Amino acid sequence: MFALLDRLFLILIAISVIRSVIRFIRGFGSRTRMQTRLRMNYSAAGSGASPGATMLRQDPVCGTYVAIDASLKRIVNGQVVHFCSAECRDKFRV
Ligand SMILES: [Zn+2]
Numbered sequence: 001m002f003a004l005l006d007r008l009f010l011i012l013i014a015i016s017v018i019r020s021v022i023r024f025i026r027g028f029g030s031r032t033r034m035q036t037r038l039r040m041n042y043s044a045a046g047s048g049a050s051p052g053a054t055m056l057r058q059d060p061v062c063g064t065y066v067a068i069d070a071s072l073k074r075i076v077n078g079q080v081v082h083f084c085s086a087e088c089r090d091k092f093r094v
Contacts, residue, residue, distance in 0.1 A: 057082035061091050 056065040064084045071082035072089045083089040 059084045059088050061088035 055067050055069070057068055057071060058065050059071075060081060060083075062084060066082055066084045068082060071084065072086060074081050074083065074089055074092070076092075076094050081092065083092065
């Protein structure tokens with residue numbers, strides 16, 4: 001009789017342990033999904049086509065908006081022109 005109760009008790013403990021493990025795994029999964037979504041939103045905002053941000057300049061060759069910090073610069077007629085790559089910079093003709 002007591003042996004049966006002990007076994008039942010052990011089964012209940014095992015079930016609660018398995019449940020908490022499943023909850024932990026699910027919680028971890030949803031957290032990483034949320035981080036991925038946040039990272040996607042961040043990169044979408046960073047590479048957005050909006051020229052409103054003063055930190056972005058349009059590459060006149062390919063039309064890509066490049067960050068001033070990351071762009072290749074060339075002075076044309078006294079104006080600084082920003083390019084996304086050396087290839088675009090070399091292609092550019094005034
Ligand atoms: Zn370009």
